[in-house]
Each structure stands twice: as C-alpha cells, then as structure tokens.
Amino acid sequence: MNNGNNNNSNLDAEDDDYIPYIPIKQRRLEKLHKYATQRRVTEQSDNNIDEDEDDIIVAGPKASVSLLDQTVQQKLANAIPEKTEEEKRIEEEKRIEEAQARHKALVSVQESAMGLKYMDPIKTSWKPPHYIRNLTEVDHQAVRDKYHILIEGEDPVPPIRHFQDMKLPEPILKYLKEKNIEKPSPIQIQGLPVALTGRDMIGIAFTGSGKTLTFSLPLVMFALEAEVRLPLSQGEGPIGMIICPSRELARQTFDGLNDMAHALTKGGDYPELRSLLCIGGINMRDQQDAFQKGIHMVVATPGRLMDLLNKKKFNLDNCKFLCMDEADRMIDMGFEEDVRNIMSYFKSQRQTLLFSATMPKKIQDFALSALVKPMVVNVGRAGAANLDVIQEVEYVKQDAKMVYLLECLQKTPPPVLVFAENKNDVDDIHEYFLLKGVETVAIHGGKTQEEREYAIQSFKDYKKDVLVATDVASKGLDFPEIKHVINFDMPKEIEDYVHRIGRTGRSGKTGVATTFINQHCSEQIRLDLKHLLREAKQRIPPFLAAMEDPSEKYGSLTGGCSFCGGLGHRINDCPKLEQQRKQQMNSMMSSSRDAGGGF
Numbered sequence: 001m002n003n004g005n006n007n008n009s010n011l012d013a014e015d016d017d018y019i020p021y022i023p024i025k026q027r028r029l030e031k032l033h034k035y036a037t038q039r040r041v042t043e044q045s046d047n048n049i050d051e052d053e054d055d056i057i058v059a060g061p062k063a064s065v066s067l068l069d070q071t072v073q074q075k076l077a078n079a080i081p082e083k084t085e086e087e088k089r090i091e092e093e094k095r096i097e098e099a100q101a102r103h104k105a106l107v108s109v110q111e112s113a114m115g116l117k118y119m120d121p122i123k124t125s126w127k128p129p130h131y132i133r134n135l136t137e138v139d140h141q142a143v144r145d146k147y148h149i150l151i152e153g154e155d156p157v158p159p160i161r162h163f164q165d166m167k168l169p170e171p172i173l174k175y176l177k178e179k180n181i182e183k184p185s186p187i188q189i190q191g192l193p194v195a196l197t198g199r200d201m202i203g204i205a206f207t208g209s210g211k212t213l214t215f216s217l218p219l220v221m222f223a224l225e226a227e228v229r230l231p232l233s234q235g236e237g238p239i240g241m242i243i244c245p246s247r248e249l250a251r252q253t254f255d256g257l258n259d260m261a262h263a264l265t266k267g268g269d270y271p272e273l274r275s276l277l278c279i280g281g282i283n284m285r286d287q288q289d290a291f292q293k294g295i296h297m298v299v300a301t302p303g304r305l306m307d308l309l310n311k312k313k314f315n316l317d318n319c320k321f322l323c324m325d326e327a328d329r330m331i332d333m334g335f336e337e338d339v340r341n342i343m344s345y346f347k348s349q350r351q352t353l354l355f356s357a358t359m360p361k362k363i364q365d366f367a368l369s370a371l372v373k374p375m376v377v378n379v380g381r382a383g384a385a386n387l388d389v390i391q392e393v394e395y396v397k398q399d400a401k402m403v404y405l406l407e408c409l410q411k412t413p414p415p416v417l418v419f420a421e422n423k424n425d426v427d428d429i430h431e432y433f434l435l436k437g438v439e440t441v442a443i444h445g446g447k448t449q450e451e452r453e454y455a456i457q458s459f460k461d462y463k464k465d466v467l468v469a470t471d472v473a474s475k476g477l478d479f480p481e482i483k484h485v486i487n488f489d490m491p492k493e494i495e496d497y498v499h500r501i502g503r504t505g506r507s508g509k510t511g512v513a514t515t516f517i518n519q520h521c522s523e524q525i526r527l528d529l530k531h532l533l534r535e536a537k538q539r540i541p542p543f544l545a546a547m548e549d550p551s552e553k554y555g556s557l558t559g560g561c562s563f564c565g566g567l568g569h570r571i572n573d574c575p576k577l578e579q580q581r582k583q584q585m586n587s588m589m590s591s592s593r594d595a596g597g598g599f
C-alpha cells in the first residue's frame with residue numbers, strides 16, 4: 001500500500017511478522033526463578049541449569065555469573081516460595097496470552113505512530129427514552145439476567161426490551177413487523193442501544209441470533225442522521241462501513257441495508273440513503289448512481305475494499321462507523337494485514353463494532369486496545385454452539401462417505417446444506433448427487449461470481465434442495481428454513497464447525513447437524529468437539545467418549561483455550577498457536593534471508 005506513510009507501513013508490516021518475544025529481563029527473571037527453585041529442591045550445583053541454547057544466563061560455573069546476579073539469585077532463592085504445578089501453568093498461560101496481545105491492535109498506522117488515543121466514544125443524538133433512563137442499574141441488570149446477557153465495560157448502556165422504545169422511525173418498525181421481527185432478540189435488546197448511542201462494542205452471540213440487525217440498523221440510523229444534518233453530494237461518503245469475510249455474506253448484509261433504506265423512503269418523508277457493495281467479481285459501474293450522488297453506506301470484503309481505496313474510488317475521510325462482521329473469522333482467514341491497512345484510511349475517530357458467534361480472547365485483545373470505552377455484550381459463551389441444533393456425530397470410513405451421505409439426505413426434508421473442506425470434494429458430491437437425481441447446486445472459491453450467485457439464489461428460493469459448499473457459505477449466511485446441515489468432513493477448527501452447524505436452528509427454530517468423523521481428523525479437533533457436545537448436552541458417540549480427556553489432567557477446562565476458544569485443550573497445548581508461531585518464524589527467517597541478515 002502506498003498511503004504516503006511508507007515508514008509507518010513498514011513498521012506495521014513488522015508488527016505482523018511479530019514473534020512473541022519475551023524480553024531479556026523477563027527471561028532472565030524466569031531463568032533465575034527456575035534456577036532458584038532447582039537449587040532449593042535438588043541442592044545441586046548450578047552447572048546444570050541451562051538447557052536452552054539461546055539462554056541469556058551464561059551456562060557454566062558460578063564464577064562466571066556476576067556478583068550482582070549472584071546476589072539477585074540468592075535473594076530469589078530465599079524469597080520465592082515454590083509454586084505448585086497449577087500456579088505455574090496459570091502463569092505460563094497468562095504470559096502466552098499477554099505476549100499474543102501485545103502489538104496487535106485495530107488502530108490506524110498514523111494514529112499509532114502519533115500516539116493518538118481517543119478517550120470518549122463517538123456522539124450520536126440517540127438516547128434511550130427517559131422512562132428507561134430513569135430505571136435503576138438494578139432494574140437494567142434484572143433484564144440482562146433474564147435474557148442471559150453478560151456485559152463488560154464502563155458506564156453500561158441500558159438494555160431495551162421493545163423495538164417501540166428504541167426511538168426508531170415508524171417505517172423501520174413497520175419493516176421489522178413485516179419481516180416477523182416482533183421483539184428484539186437478547187443480543188438486540190442490549191446491542192442495539194449500545195450501538196445506537198455510539199459506543200464501541202464487541203458483540204458475541206449464537207449463530208442465527210440476530211446479530212446482523214444489531215449492527216445494520218444503527219448504521220442506517222447513523223447515515224440518516226448525517227444525511228438530515230447535511231445531505232451528501234457527488235463524491236462524498238461513505239458515512240459508515242461494514243466489512244464481511246465473504247462476498248455472499250456481504251451481499252446479504254447489503255440487501256438488508258437497502259431494504260431498510262427503501263422502507264424509509266417508501267414509508268415516510270425520509271431522504272434516500274445509498275449503499276455500495278464492494279466485492280470481487282461485480283462491476284462497479286452498475287453502482288454508478290450511488291457514486292454520482294454520494295454514498296452513505298459501504299458493505300465490503302477486505303481485499304476488494306483495499307483495492308478500491310488504493311485506486312481512490314472513494315475515501316474514508318468522513319467515515320465514522322465501522323463494523324466487522326465475523327471479525328474473528330476475518331482475522332483467522334488472513335485478512336489481518338488488510339484490516340490494518342484499511343484502518344490507515346480513516347481520518348478521524350470512528351465507532352467500531354465487532355461481531356461474531358465465536359470470538360476467542362486473542363481477537364478481543366487484538367481489538368480492545370483500539371476500542372474506545374467499549375462494551376462487550378455476550379449472549380452465551382463465545383464459541384458455544386447454538387442449542388437449537390441437534391448435533392449428531394457419526395464415524396464414517398473415508399470410502400463409505402459418499403454413499404452414506406446420500407442416505408443421510410433422508411433424515412429430514414429439504415433444504416439441506418452439505419459442507420466439505422475442499423473444492424474437489426464439493427465438485428464430486430455435486431456430480432454424484434446430480435447423477436442420483438438430487439436437485440443440487442454447489443459453491444466454492446473456484447466458481448465464477450455468476451455461478452456462486454445463481455447457486456445461492458436458487459437454493460434460497462427453494463428451487464434446489466441441496467447446496468454443497470466449502471466454508472464460504474458457513475459464515476453468517478442466512479438461509480431460512482434449513483433443516484439439516486451435513487459436514488462431509490470435520491473442519492480443522494472448532495469455530496468453523498460452530499459457524500457451519502449454525503446455518504440451521506436459526507431464529508429459534510430447531511435443526512439437525514450431522515458430522516462425519518474418521519481417523520483423518522486430528523485428535524485435537526476431536527477433543528474440542530467432544531467438549532462442545534458435552535457443553536451443549538448432546539450425545540457423545542462412543543469413539544469420542546473413549547478419548548482420553550485432558551480435563552482429568554488439569555481439573556476443569558472451563559472456558560477452554562483462551563487463544564482459539566477450543567474447549568478440549570488449554571493455551572499451552574494450542575495447536576493453532578503453535579502453527580501461528582511456526583508461520584511467523586518462517587516468515588521472519590525468509591525476510592531475514594532476503595535482507596541478507598543472519599538470525
């Protein structure tokens with residue numbers, strides 16, 4: 001990216017190659033502590049302290065340790081009581097988490113370079129009605145308790161149980177009614193007032209629980225307020241932006257925004273609000289009208305957005321609202337660098353909202369330092385599966401999967417969604433179903449945009465009974481009435497599993513999810529799955545029940561791994577963290593090689 005701040009960009013890039021570095025001072029102290037403990041326990045000489053090649057403390061006889069260090073060692077040996085295994089484990093976990101959290105933030109490069117930190121949230125003119133404001137915090141908490149809403153953050157905004165009390169324009173209330181959205185869902189009860197007041201927010205709630213409306217409606221209100229104050233003209237805008245990890249999800253969110261905007265112009269004396277969809281594979285000329293009159297809202301995928309910003313098709317000078325949907329998935333899918341770069345296009349403070357059904361602590365840490373007085377609104381454990389989904393896990397041998405898949409289609413009436421990890425499998429299943437006379441469509445990254453849109457639309461319109469897809473379709477897509485999700489294979493990450501099965505059991509309806517498992521899936525993911533099933537009070541099949549359980553080793557695994565959210569392990573054993581470290585190490589080694597430097 002060339003944004004006039006190359007140095008900063010380089011700094012930023014370095015941040016992304018970040019290897020959790022433990023400062024020398026800390027390593028030394030840890031080493032000293034280890035040394036002191038060993039001395040007390042074994043009473044051995046200190047010749048055998050050092051095992052690591054890169055230790056800072058010099059290995060060898062005591063004579064080679066400085067007097068100062070010897071004094072510190074002696075003090076530590078006398079002062080620090082020996083820690084239990086549990087204490088050490090907790091300490092180690094904390095250290096890993098802190099190392100991960102450092103240098104990861106959702107701030108623009110300039111802001112971070114200038115040390116700029118916003119202290120107060122963005123101001124909107126929206127306020128809860130006085131009769132809600134007059135209630136006590138105890139009353140508000142009673143509402144939260146009733147709907148199992150957990151919040152964190154200073155000056156909490158009150159929850160509101162009825163759309164009618166949210167000061168929404170009449171046409172919006174009518175629109176919601178027409179869509180059979182009568183009462184706010186728990187995430188909306190708390191999330192809508194938070195977003196409408198302009199507060200930064202992390203919103204976590206089950207798949208299918210109405211998160212999209214929680215951020216889309218405030219954006220429409222924000223854009224409306226801005227337009228009423230000072231109408232946009234050509235080349236201006238956007239006022240706010242939603243970033244989604246996939247094209248399909250972006251389109252769905254875009255359609256929702258447009259529906260609300262049309263409801264406003266159709267049903268009342270409200271100005272026109274224009275939105276722009278920025279995704280790969282569509283022709284921007286088709287949206288020339290929005291460009292010409294000024295754009296209020298943008299819905300985009302990160303890559304395409306970067307492209308358009310680079311080409312100066314529009315700018316974010318007046319953009320004051322940013323929402324990242326499926327924020328954790330976006331970072332996991334490798335868009336972190338893009339997101340950072342996008343941040344550098346903002347010229348002033350914005351309201352930032354992050355939403356997902358799965359939000360491991362690493363992503364919360366990534367964001368929290370950049371959010372201003374944020375409120376975290378949480379309905380259910382982050383990463384927990386939707387309890388309206390009946391989860392069935394079956395052991396199916398690799399070569400029996402295709403035939404058994406056909407049999408599985410009989411479990412429920414259509415529509416059925418089948419997930420497979422790779423494109424070839426999707427194509428094979430698609431072909432097999434067509435041969436068997438099943439009305440099927442398929443989507444994956446190798447299909448053209450037209451093919452993808454045709455598949456989604458014909459499935460949504462009930463013209464096709466089965467959609468076979470890679471994970472593209474798992475994130476946030478809202479297909480009404482899906483009866484059954486079949487996982488032809490288990491995804492590599494438990495969050496993807498939660499998102500996949502969350503395509504059914506939406507807005508309070510029950511659905512079934514069947515997952516094929518065999519020896520091809522890793523032990524780690526099987527353990528995470530076992531814990532997830534247990535948490536959701538689902539049947540655990542014998543081959544998972546028989547697996548050795550690490551919770552026996554550690555006592556309780558409440559909350560699971562704080563890095564990836566998997567329930568079957570702790571951060572110390574996290575395979576994803578390990579993989580990330582390896583990647584970082586590789587990229588550092590290659591950049592070091594490129595620069596002709598040594599390690």
Ligand SMILES: Nc1ncnc2c1ncn2[C@@H]1O[C@H](COP(=O)(O)OP(=O)(O)OP(=O)(O)O)[C@@H](O)[C@H]1O
Binds near residue numbers: 206207209356478
């Ligand atoms: N308060 C409500 N009452 C009834 N239905 C609702 C309500 N809010 C949203 N819906 C409907 O529920 C469905 C799921 O909502 P949505 O797509 O926002 O879920 P989500 O939480 O974003 O799920 P995911 O995590 O999969 O993205 C949509 O069809 C939406 O129209």
